[in-house]
Amino acid sequence: MKRFLFCLAAMLVAASAFAQVPSVKVENSKGETFDTASLLEEATPMIVSFWSTTCKPCIRELEAIYESLPDWLEEVDFRVVAVSTDDSRQLAKAKSFAEGRGWGSDFTLLFDKNQDFMRAMNVPVVPHVFVIDAKGKIVFSHTAYVQGGEVELFEAVKKSVRK
């Protein structure tokens, strides 16, 4: 085990850099295949939020973002990508749920039905948000949500633009 730990440490030290967005195939609202690497093509900052229909803090966080978005967009140009981690059982429900909350008009909605994107980003639990700058670099990441936490998130978006 000690040898294994040493090898692992050597590999990590040799290879570490800022995490980015890997290429993973998920679904968009129409059921079409969507490559997550294409999120970087627009070259604007974005919030990527992992959520599910059975996660109440996730919904509260996305609702808070949705409510604040018109004011935030007056200050900074950025996008919100909401990634549902609901599996095929809840997939149709997640799409209807998002539509029933009006998110479809303001967010880019993606559906990660076998949690491949979630795994690739090493998200252990939802809610989890990332702020990704215009160059595709992850500059902020946060696990869990408490009411009012969206203020810190927006500060991270503004900071990503100033950099």
Next chain:
Amino acid sequence: MKYLISVVAIAVLPWIATTLYAENTDSSDSRGYVTAGFETNTNWYQNDSKTAATVPDGNFGSNNHLKLDYYNSKFSAGMQLEAYAPALVGYSAELKGVALTNFYVDWNDEDFSVTAGTFYDQFGSGLLFRSWEDRAIGLNNAVTGARVIYSYKDILNVKALWGMPRYGMKFSETQVKGADLSFVLSKLIGLDNTHIALEGSVLDRYEALDADRITDGCLPNATGWSARVNAESHGFFLKAEYVDAGQKYYYNTSYAGEGEMYHKKRGNAQLIETGYNGNGLGVNVSLRRLEWMDSKVVTQGASNVNMLNYVPALCTQYTYMLTTLHPYGARTGEITSRFTNSGEIGGQIDVFYNVKRGTWLGGKRGMKVHANFSTYHTIAEEGTFKPGNLLFRDISVDIEKQWTKKFKSTLLWSYQEFTPSYGASRTTWLSNIMVADLLYKFNSSLAARMELQYLVTFEDQKDWMAALVEVSFAPHWSVYAADMYNHGDTKVHYYNGGFSYSKSRTKVSLGYGRYKAGYICSGGVCRQIPAYTGANLSLTMLF
């Protein structure tokens, strides 16, 4: 304990590495990058005569996962280390010790990808085949082998895989070989606002059989297939799937030395999902019939998460305490000495509606309404669509309303009816559950949330009540206290409380409480858990 020390030691390595290199490294660095996730759920158990709580040896249980991935352009590699010291109460007995459970290398190009090692995958809705991980219920049936995916201009997507699905801490001797094809017709004929895809899969499962089964004419291979249509146009959608899950063998409980020792059945399922999403309205209807759809990684395996396909309950998955006392689990077909039921038939309808701001109902801030109706029955006659005894029925309505900038309420009513005999008799138990979920924001960083719940029933343990209070201090702290009380019969309080702290990529929570025996459900799959009382430490970190 040495397992735990190993895992904790490994957990700090990614942090050291990412800290050392985080300052001056550009995202386009040719050395690539590493990400890692660490999670521990650790319980300390104590005796509790009120609930006959289960207490393991050492009064201790701990589930730990460390996942590491390395990305460099189109190449990636990774591993997952798991340690159970021992596993938490109620988790599969096969989860024990420490092991490097998953490892893979992957090349992901524009139109093809190749994976060697451990991977997760799913064909269609998963009724034929799904390999996935759900730590909440201790499920991980990842496949170790090889997979190739080829795509042609978003029109054709072909996938082939071979491997051995995981069972417990190791990979089983069961082998799966499969292929999946998706043909996007709408792309081929140039339809811009319409998506039409024709899909199909085939899966062969091989498992060496014991002598009894071979003598009885059972075969080691079971080959199944599925055919699917997915269509979407201007908000309207339709998904249809037919599954032939191959040959299944069920032990003949009345076998007495003559006749068939195993009943031979052909697994099959039909699923239709249709509806409309647009203009603030979301409607979806699901209809499903299952027959002999049980598919295990290891036929004789006793694990409570021994599954090679995904057959979830298609109904609302609640999260409020009293709404989850009797969760429904899909019936995939069973032969017992009491009765035979080949599966289930039923469906659900969901309606989500966003009542616009400025309308009479919506008021200044709008209102969200959701209603669900779901009903499932046994199959009265094998091979038919005739519904038999009621298994589960749920009617629910929930309304979410933001009254002022500071105050929001969610009201839920759910009528649940289920059979305690899994459909063997017509007897059902009814319950009505009411929930009020109230949120008040004092200022931008201080908020309080309260849940008040009541369950009315004349059966089982009669009426229940529950309450929860949670106070959050943004952006880091949250404290809560809750109690669920059965005042209709047992007079037992199921109390719990705790706090959580989250900062950046780390969340830690500490709680203490008494938990009821029952089912824990995640993603529509349920696992039975015993009662326990004690403290829980949960820590998640992303590097």
